[in-house]
Amino acid sequence: MDNLSQFNEAFFDEAQEHLETMETMLLDYDVVEPDIEVLNSVFRAAHSIKGGSAIFGFNAMTGLTHVMENMLDRARNEELELTNELITVLLETVDVLKDILHSYRNDEEIDWDIIESSKARLETELAQAMAQQGSATDASAANTTANDEDEGFGFFEESETTEVLEDEGFGFFDDEAGSPSNSDDEQGFGFFDEDMAESGEEDQGFGFFDDAPGTVAADEKTTSEEIEGFGFFESVEISDSDEAAQSQPQAPDIGVPDVKRTQEGEGYGFFDEAMKARQEQDKIDDAKGYGIYPKDEKASTEELSTATKSRAKPVKASTNETKNVEATSIRVETVKIDKLVNLVGELVITQSMLNLIGNEVQESVAEKMMGALAELERNTREIQEAVMSVRMLPISFVFNRFPRLVRDLSTKMGKQIELVIEGANTEIDKNLVEKISDPLTHLIRNSVDHGIETAEVRKASGKVEKGTVRLSAMQKGGEIVISILDDGAGLNRERIVAKAEEKGIELPSPLTDDAVWQLIFAPGFSTAAEVTDISGRGVGMDVVRRNIESLGGRVEINSSPGIGTEFVISLPLTLAILDGMCVEAEDQIFVVPLVNIIESIQPMAEQIRVIKGSKILWARDEYWPLVDIGRVLGGRDDSIDNFDLSEYIIVLVETSKSRFGLVVDTLVGQQQVVIKSLERHYRRVDGVAGATIMGDGGVALILDVDSLTQFISSDLGGPSYAVRAAG
Amino acid sequence: MPSEQQGNVSIMPTREFLTFVLGDETYALDIMTVKEIRGYEATTKIANAPSFIKGVINLRGDIVPIIDLRIKFGIGEPTYNEWTIVIMLNIHDRIVGIVVDGVSDVMNLEDEEIRPAPEFGVAFDSQYLHGLAALEDSMVIIVDIEALISSDELGIFEPA
Numbered sequence: 001m002d003n004l005s006q007f008n009e010a011f012f013d014e015a016q017e018h019l020e021t022m023e024t025m026l027l028d029y030d031v032v033e034p035d036i037e038v039l040n041s042v043f044r045a046a047h048s049i050k051g052g053s054a055i056f057g058f059n060a061m062t063g064l065t066h067v068m069e070n071m072l073d074r075a076r077n078e079e080l081e082l083t084n085e086l087i088t089v090l091l092e093t094v095d096v097l098k099d100i101l102h103s104y105r106n107d108e109e110i111d112w113d114i115i116e117s118s119k120a121r122l123e124t125e126l127a128q129a130m131a132q133q134g135s136a137t138d139a140s141a142a143n144t145t146a147n148d149e150d151e152g153f154g155f156f157e158e159s160e161t162t163e164v165l166e167d168e169g170f171g172f173f174d175d176e177a178g179s180p181s182n183s184d185d186e187q188g189f190g191f192f193d194e195d196m197a198e199s200g201e202e203d204q205g206f207g208f209f210d211d212a213p214g215t216v217a218a219d220e221k222t223t224s225e226e227i228e229g230f231g232f233f234e235s236v237e238i239s240d241s242d243e244a245a246q247s248q249p250q251a252p253d254i255g256v257p258d259v260k261r262t263q264e265g266e267g268y269g270f271f272d273e274a275m276k277a278r279q280e281q282d283k284i285d286d287a288k289g290y291g292i293y294p295k296d297e298k299a300s301t302e303e304l305s306t307a308t309k310s311r312a313k314p315v316k317a318s319t320n321e322t323k324n325v326e327a328t329s330i331r332v333e334t335v336k337i338d339k340l341v342n343l344v345g346e347l348v349i350t351q352s353m354l355n356l357i358g359n360e361v362q363e364s365v366a367e368k369m370m371g372a373l374a375e376l377e378r379n380t381r382e383i384q385e386a387v388m389s390v391r392m393l394p395i396s397f398v399f400n401r402f403p404r405l406v407r408d409l410s411t412k413m414g415k416q417i418e419l420v421i422e423g424a425n426t427e428i429d430k431n432l433v434e435k436i437s438d439p440l441t442h443l444i445r446n447s448v449d450h451g452i453e454t455a456e457v458r459k460a461s462g463k464v465e466k467g468t469v470r471l472s473a474m475q476k477g478g479e480i481v482i483s484i485l486d487d488g489a490g491l492n493r494e495r496i497v498a499k500a501e502e503k504g505i506e507l508p509s510p511l512t513d514d515a516v517w518q519l520i521f522a523p524g525f526s527t528a529a530e531v532t533d534i535s536g537r538g539v540g541m542d543v544v545r546r547n548i549e550s551l552g553g554r555v556e557i558n559s560s561p562g563i564g565t566e567f568v569i570s571l572p573l574t575l576a577i578l579d580g581m582c583v584e585a586e587d588q589i590f591v592v593p594l595v596n597i598i599e600s601i602q603p604m605a606e607q608i609r610v611i612k613g614s615k616i617l618w619a620r621d622e623y624w625p626l627v628d629i630g631r632v633l634g635g636r637d638d639s640i641d642n643f644d645l646s647e648y649i650i651v652l653v654e655t656s657k658s659r660f661g662l663v664v665d666t667l668v669g670q671q672q673v674v675i676k677s678l679e680r681h682y683r684r685v686d687g688v689a690g691a692t693i694m695g696d697g698g699v700a701l702i703l704d705v706d707s708l709t710q711f712i713s714s715d716l717g718g719p720s721y722a723v724r725a726a727g
Numbered sequence: 728m729p730s731e732q733q734g735n736v737s738i739m740p741t742r743e744f745l746t747f748v749l750g751d752e753t754y755a756l757d758i759m760t761v762k763e764i765r766g767y768e769a770t771t772k773i774a775n776a777p778s779f780i781k782g783v784i785n786l787r788g789d790i791v792p793i794i795d796l797r798i799k800f801g802i803g804e805p806t807y808n809e810w811t812i813v814i815m816l817n818i819h820d821r822i823v824g825i826v827v828d829g830v831s832d833v834m835n836l837e838d839e840e841i842r843p844a845p846e847f848g849v850a851f852d853s854q855y856l857h858g859l860a861a862l863e864d865s866m867v868i869i870v871d872i873e874a875l876i877s878s879d880e881l882g883i884f885e886p887a
Binding site: 348676680687 | 769770771772773774775776782783785787788789790791792821822823874882883884
């Protein structure tokens with residue numbers, strides 16, 4: 001197996017994607033008007049994972065996906081109507097699979113108990129559902145529709161019995177299966193994001209199941225057989241794909257005789273036990289991304305040496321004959337992309353160096369030189385944009401997990417909440433995707449828990465019973481703006497102030513609404529009358545803000561009593577490049593992030609006041625404490641309190657915590673800079689977020705406006721307004 | 728990492744050392760830690776750093792700190808001209824430049840040629856020294872450069 005280990009990583013990646021596909025598809029699944037294609041996609045994903053895990057020896061996953069596949073297969077053969085409950089169970093299983101995958105990936109101990117219990121649970125659910133939904137299934141057994149697969153199944157015992165045409169299938173069952181089972185609420189949610197929300201039914205559906213698992217296992221075996229049956233094909237196919245090559249058969253199986261297609265038939269014969277490998281699917285899936293496939297599958301299969309066409313599901317086969325689309329994406333390690341991004345950063349710097357030199361050329365070549373340089377500049381910029389775009393992912397990578405979260409939470413809390421997602425295609429740097437997920441989760445939980453009222457309260461206050469949480473993302477200038485808007489009760493000003501006082505949090509002095517709202521980000525603050533297990537422990541909001549700020553972003557809150565609350569997160573488009581204003585102080589260049597800058601002014605003498613010996617600036621109808629960059633970072637010993645400030649430039653900046661002025665000698669100009677880490681070879685420096693390389697090859701420090709606040713020391717009436725004490 | 732270093736010594740009988748000059752004294756460091764040698768160039772000052780940290784430079788895209796050992800140990804005059812040399816070191820996967828008065832030679836030393844350093848008479852604390860070796864008619868001080876650069880005393884790296 002050693003030679004297989006090199007493929008493990010590929011398997012993990014693929015399995016992860018398949019699991020995500022399954023989750024998304026299950027969430028999208030419409031219980032009332034089922035789409036067989038969706039089921040097929042889920043099935044394929046499960047099948048692929050099963051095959052892959054078997055090949056690579058991740059048996060924990062194999063067993064569970066096998067059972068899952070069983071249920072799915074029945075569903076897509078219309079022997080079983082997938083109810084909300086069943087979907088909940090399936091989603092929970094997906095969760096378990098994710099955990100297992102994670103364990104395998106990190107070489108952790110596998111928790112077989114959980115696996116066994118989810119298997120048992122699935123089987124029980126399946127058995128119950130089958131029993132309830134009635135006899136229809138049996139009848140269908142015979143049918144063996146055109147597909148090869150079907151036939152394959154047929155062999156196996158009761159198992160699946162067959163496939164009814166899809167269309168018909170659903171018809172059989174009128175009632176939803178309200179099976180008794182219970183799923184954890186959490187899981188239930190995700191499925192129907194939008195659909196459900198509207199209907200209200202969902203909620204109820206979910207409601208049924210509170211707890212779940214632990215049921216007795218139905219017989220696994222039956223199910224397994226089917227699955228295995230499928231397996232055959234794959235193994236065969238595998239030969240083509242790399243991974244495939246290694247497949248090994250494990251499952252026991254049942255030799256399936258027959259099958260209409262000869263090819264298949266052969267396939268089976270060869271591998272009796274083999275089974276699980278379902279590479280074809282994998283291949284297919286990968287190639288396209290998920291979901292799409294009907295034709296693809298077909299196509300790909302054909303290509304496979306072993307002609308296992310049979311696998312294609314009936315539906316697909318019948319649906320379209322469209323040609324398979326060649327894979328349009330490839331998997332690339334992020335380190336390679338990061339390297340590329342770095343190299344482009346170098347290129348940008350080199351290009352600006354060349355530009356500097358080019359400007360000095362006086363000779364006859366000057367004109368040609370300038371032309372070439374302009375060309376180079378344009379190409380460089382295009383390369384840079386192209387490379388950066390490689391790192392961009394749609395923010396739906398983050399947003400996709402929230403429908404489920406909201407569903408789980410709202411069920412748990414007995415609220416009716418619809419999550420509306422907008423702008424999911426907005427692209428965001430991959431690094432941000434990973435880091436923004438936790439803060440967003442927290443804010444959404446917060447909206448669901450504290451923001452939206454219960455149905456009764458909403459009704460009483462004349463609102464529609466179903467609350468709405470609107471999650472939207474858009475690009476605005478050089479920033480990504482993410483908004484979480486709920487139509488709940490709004491923030492309660494009095495309660496926040498009272499709470500802050502109770503907690504000993506210092507109140508800002510002009511107690512504006514904005515200032516009050518910002519209080520909820522104070523450490524240890526929580527307004528929930530009682531702590532729920534969802535939120536309310538008060539550990540989160542300050543962490544949320546800190547996380548967002550560490551990404552160079554900021555959070556704002558808008559709220560109106562009775563109307564709702566909006567959290568607005570602004571993030572830089574990317575972590576690698578920053579729009580900055582270059583300023584000079586003490587002969588050094590510093591870069592001030594443009595997002596922090598409000599305005600730059602040359603103060604007039606009368607705008608400078610002295611309070612307690614420190615100079616402050618009066619501008620825009622307020623007092624601005626000052627931070628002297630020349631002194632704080634430039635190494636000058638003298639305090640600005642001894643200078644005539646009207647000879648300096650003051651850059652007014654703001655952070656989520658405070659607003660103040662940076663005293664600098666001159667403004668140099670606005671520029672995009674490539675952010676370089678100072679910690680890589682040195683260490684963190686207070687007041688400095690990083691460094692960049694200027695056009696002349698020199699290093700300039702990028703200011704960390706947030707941490708510069710520490711250089712403001714004396715009080716100016718409020719915690720956030722302070723002035724640096726005179727020397 | 729002095730202990731690790733010594734471990735290496737016993738395994739590798741002969742090692743190459745780069746000798747450099749600080750003031751009137753000749754020092755040597757393990758050549759395997761040397762990334763490159765370049766002339767001194769203007770640095771970008773780092774606020775609130777000790778005086779021996781001259782600042783950072785751009786080394787082909789990496790932001791690298793430059794340390795002047797002459798200031799740190801009070802040896803020689805910290806002057807900067809076209810002959811001032813910076814030895815770029817690669818220590819624990821980080822790059823650090825040290826300013827010296829000059830680089831003279833590469834020498835091969837066997838373990839037994841390195842004698843223990845005296846407790847006194849050397850600017851460096853003995854924990855940063857491997858020992859002394861004879862070079863023709865003068866002494867070379869063998870510096871344990873890894874221990875020195877990564878020491879808390881220098882404070883270049885974030886304390887672990």
